[in-house]
Amino acid sequence: MNGEPKGKLALYWAASCGGCEIAVLAINERILDVDALFDIVFWPVAVDAKVHDVEKMADGSIDVCLFNGGIRTSEQEYMARLLRKKSKVLVAFGSCAHEGCIPGLANSTSRRRIFETVYHETPSTENTDHVEPQPSTAVPEGTLHLPVFYDTLRTLDQTVKVDYYLPGCPPEADRIWDAITAIVENNLPPPGSVIGAETTVCQECPRKRNEKKVKKFYRTWEIIPDEETCLLEQGLLCCGIATRAGCGARCPQVGSPCIGCYGPNEGIHDHGARMMAALASTIDSNDPEEIDRIIRDGIPDPVGSFYRFGLAASHLRRKKEAMIET
Amino acid sequence: MITSDETLRIGVYVCHCGSNIAGTVDVEALTKFAEGLPHVALARHYKYMCSDPGQELVKRDIVEFGLNRIVVAACSPNLHEATFRRAAEDAGLNRFLVQIANIREQVAWVTEDRQEALEKAESHLGAAVRRVARHVPLQRQFVRIVPRAMVVGGGIAGIQAALTLAEAGREVILVEREPSIGGHMAMFDKTFPTLDCAACILTPKMTAVKLHPNIKLLTYSTVESVEGSVGNFRIKVKRKPRYIDESLCVGCMQCIDGCAFTRAKFPNAFDQGLGLRKPVWIPFPQAVPPVPVVDPEVCLQIARGKCKQGCVEACGERNAFRFDQQERIEEYEVGAVVVATGFHAFDPSVISYYGYGKYPNVYTSLEVERLLNAGGPTSGKLVLRDGSTPKRVGIIHCVGSRDANYHAYCSRVCCMYALKLAHLVREKTEAEVYNCYIDIRAAGKGFEEFYNRVQNEGVQFVRGKVADITPAAGQGTSAEGGLVMKVDDTLLGSIREINVDMVILAVALEPQADANQVRRTFGISCSAEGFFLEKHPKLAPVNTANDGVLVAGACQGAKDIPDTVAQADAAAAKALALIDAGQIELEPNTAWIEEDICSGCKTCINLCPYQAIRADEERKIAVVDPALCKGCGTCVAACPSGAARQHLFGDEQISEELEGLMNYV
Structure with missing residues (x-):
């Protein structure tokens, strides 16, 4: 690659925790190779380029933009549209951009309820003036602007067209490197693809599997699983059966059930629905009351268990306004 | 193989079904609607699509207009899907590129308002057109039928069915749980209304069973499990120990005289407990096989390990006693089963x-x-x-x-x-x-x-x-x-x-006390009172919901001996028609595993009601045996990785059909 002009790389952080930013650094010294291959033209967490610098760039002048985070505010939407316009290849980087992730779980409530909780109800909050963030506020010095906080969190591809997806919360360093290599070597799958494996975590999991028959589900703190048998067969709600491989089955290998951060497998639209359909089939009872009890006692938070990462991208997308308690 | 959208040429045929459909649905308006749907090359309506001229119309259009997908809006696919698939095939089109929109049972017969009926028919037709566009050609597959039958229950129904099959030259395995065949009829004195002696007419048949070279008789045995499906059942039979080797016993009954108990003191179940028997006993003198059984609970040798064994002495050099005999499981492959459990x-x-x-x-x-x-x-x-x-x-x-x-x-x-x-x-x-x-x-x-x-x-x-x-x-x-x-x-x-x-x-x-368990074992249904349910009370009286499993006699409903015998012959004839066919066409809508995607999680393995899926431990994937798959779709719905797929029921085909339904309502 010596002698060729350097590519242009941008990275951006929208509605997410920031873990994806750190994950980029988890490729360790290979970050130097990235620097050798690309000019990093925009990366607010690490590089001193401003939004107006991006605005001035020619459309399509950025070769690759790794965009992490979902779209919760008007500012994030603006940045998504801007970076889409300026980039040749837009990658939804990590679970939040890919399928909404934890911020997307807030789609089970509303902006109103979120504001109530955050600005009024938490025990440590004292807000006697009932102040809440407003898109514009008049002060003697002029008008202040804040981004609009949307009622629903959207994934990146529900906002702009996305070329590739890199799943994971966060994506594993090796998978990030695989993606960078694929980009550099121009060895990418067809646009719209997830860059990663096309099978599920079980493929990478060394635990011994039998036919699945579950009589009782346990929370992780309730049992110490044996080290050899499939966790799901031991009653731990392991989502590995329905979750795309690529992580190396790190969690189940250390006795912690897969929580599904790599999202659904290739060709599957609704991760939670898949997981539920499979799980329903493994419950070892034909008695409706017993089945009810097994589910009620063992899975107290179905949305959090099955849609922890994928609610915003699922067929459900959000809870109906009318069903949200106010 | 998949035809791209540009070359799709769909032919739509709306059937009047006399006035069955046309009386409620405006077939002309429906045809006009079809003409406006994407990829529809032509749309016609006709009085009776299932008639020869109706089918000819489809065949001619396929050739003349180069149609490559066919939608027929008519009656239930249960009735004429096969008809139109065959017509398409006759004209050189793959038979699975045909889709039926059921506008008779699901629209015309259940809708009163004409406008509403038209709208409903449009949504069904729209769904079929969207779906058929995603169909791909499939190969028809056949599987060999095991030319052997099993009859379960050795009463008069089972005896009759077994003899009829055996006389037709087929191998029959007759399973009876009691020590002798004969069932209730063997208990009777006379039969109504002719007052024939029951034994006089039954025992010749029992002897015929014993002597027939095509019948393998397994008494004192029960069916443990049934795997596989029509044409290829694998059935495990549990053989209870008689403690006497059937092949060595000549039926002299001297062991009963020789038994350490000089007098009979245990109730004989065959005599409804009114008569008494010894630990080694035979239900009645004409029992078939004429081989006694030993009751392990009261036999001194088996229960206490201590007896002078007068029975063994009486048996002498025939040496048929086997006090160490154990229960054993035997497996049989059969093509059809007649359930006649009484x-x-x-x-x-x-x-x-x-x-x-x-x-x-x-x-x-x-x-x-x-x-x-x-x-x-x-x-x-x-x-x-x-x-x-x-x-x-x-x-x-x-x-x-x-x-x-x-x-x-x-x-x-x-x-x-x-x-x-x-x-x-x-x-x-x-x-x-x-x-x-x-x-x-x-x-x-x-x-x-x-x-x-x-x-x-x-x-x-x-x-x-x-x-x-x-x-x-x-x-x-x-x-x-x-x-x-x-x-x-x-x-x-x-x-x-x-x-x-x-x-x-x-x-x-x-119904027998264990009828429900038997029903589950054979995958058949029962009526509210617990008798086994026939597939259709008038037109399929000995078939059941499980293809290849037939019913005969009082297990299907209370009936007398003449009706039982007639039904047993009917079941035997149905079994014969099935196993004589030599091969059977598999359902086209079988499941298969996308091997690259399957992670071998084993979620599907024990869900399959037909035991058609096994785990390939070497490759760490699931494998579907198409000969056993009945296309129920359970594994496809449950597969968490999306590796289990189903012909004719791909995600794409189903969602297109749904979109079609939704779009035009």
Whole structure:
């Protein structure tokens, strides 16, 4: 690659925790190779380029933009549209951009309820003036602007067209490197693809599997699983059966059930629905009351268990306004 | 292989079905609507699409206009999907590129408003057009049929079915759980209405079973599990230990004489407990096979390990005793199964006011059959428990039948066998006989004549339901056992109290106690009362919901011997038609595994109701056997990785169909 002009790389952080930013650094010294291959033209967490610098760039002048985070505010939407316009290849980087992730779980409530909780109800909050963030506020010095906080969190591809997806919360360093290599070597799958494996975590999991028959589900703190048998067969709600491989089955290998951060497998639209359909089939009872009890006692938070990462991208997308308690 | 959108040419045919569809759905407007749908090259409507000219229309258009997908909006695909698939194939189109929109059963017949019917038909048609665009050509697949049948149950139904199949030159495996075949019929003395001796007509058939080279007889055996499906069942049979080697025993019965117990002291179940047997015993003299069984619970050698073994000594150099025999499982492959597991006689002790089990001289009809039978415990003498001959006998009809508290249905045979018992009782004892009935149901060949005959023989008929049976304090002919039947004589219009010294309860026929388990084993359904359910009460009376499993005899519903034998022959003929076909076409909509995607999580393995999926441990994937898959889709819905797919039911095909349904409503 010596002698060729350097590519242009941008990275951006929208509605997410920031873990994806750190994950980029988890490729360790290979970050130097990235620097050798690309000019990093925009990366607010690490590089001193401003939004107006991006605005001035020619459309399509950025070769690759790794965009992490979902779209919760008007500012994030603006940045998504801007970076889409300026980039040749837009990658939804990590679970939040890919399928909404934890911020997307807030789609089970509303902006109103979120504001109530955050600005009024938490025990440590004292807000006697009932102040809440407003898109514009008049002060003697002029008008202040804040981004609009949307009622629903959207994934990146529900906002702009996305070329590739890199799943994971966060994506594993090796998978990030695989993606960078694929980009550099121009060895990418067809646009719209997830860059990663096309099978599920079980493929990478060394635990011994039998036919699945579950009589009782346990929370992780309730049992110490044996080290050899499939966790799901031991009653731990392991989502590995329905979750795309690529992580190396790190969690189940250390006795912690897969929580599904790599999202659904290739060709599957609704991760939670898949997981539920499979799980329903493994419950070892034909008695409706017993089945009810097994589910009620063992899975107290179905949305959090099955849609922890994928609610915003699922067929459900959000809870109906009318069903949200106010 | 997949035709790209640009080259799709869909032909749509709307059937009038006479006025069945056209009377409610505006077929012209529907055809116009179809013309406007994407990729539709032509749309027509016709009076009867299923007729020869209708099919010709499709064939001609395929050739002339180069159609490559066909949608027929007509009746249920259950009726004519095969017809149009064949027509398409005749014209050179893959038969699976045809889709039916059911606008008769699902629209015309269930919708009154014409406008609403048209809209509904449009959405069904739109869905079919969207779906068929995603169809891909599939290969028809065939699988070999095992040319062998199994008959389960060795009563008259099973015996008849087995003999018919064997005589047609097919191998038959006949499984019977008792030590001998013969079933209930072997217990009877005479049969109505002809009064043939039951044994005289049954035992030749039993012997024929034993001697037939095509029949493998497994008595004292039960079916443990059934795997596979039509044409290729794998059935595990549990063989209970007899403790006597069947192949060495010659049936001399000397072991029974030689047994350490000099007298019989254990109740013989075949005699309804009225007779006694030894630990080594045979249910009745003409048993087939004529091989005794040893009761391990009371045999001193087996239960206590200590006996002088007079039986073994009597057996002598034939040396057939095997006290170390163990239960074993044998596996058989068969193409078809006839289930003929019979009935259970209703236990009347639950009807407290008849006093069965409380008053010793209240008997069930089956007990009286044994008493009347020359091979029974009294050598055919009808006597009360104290040995005396009854002088006044009451016979109560409909015990457990036609009674909302027990069985609402009529057991069909009780009237006639109660008349037969009345005749036999009078013949043997000259006793006064009272038949208390609700209605006499004599709707069979020679039945009414038999009823007249028994009336003329002097049997008293009392039309009324017996309300109560009480002991007659010192009034009866036998001071100990005298009973009073209280009955509302509806013809006389008064309550009567009839003194008798014997009461016979004409008990109902009900499903076997383990019918539900048997039903599950064979994958068939049952009706509300628990009898096995035929596929169609009129047009498929011996088929079941599970292809290749047929039913015959009283396990399907109460019936008499002639009906049972006719049904057994019908089931045998159906089994024969199936296994003689040599091969069977597989369902096209089988499941398959996308091997690269499957992670071998094993979620699907034990979900398959047909045991068609196995885990390939080497490759760490699931594998579907298309010969066993019935296309139910359970694994496809459950597969968490999306590796399990199904022909004709791909995600794309289903979602296109749904979108079509939604778009045009």
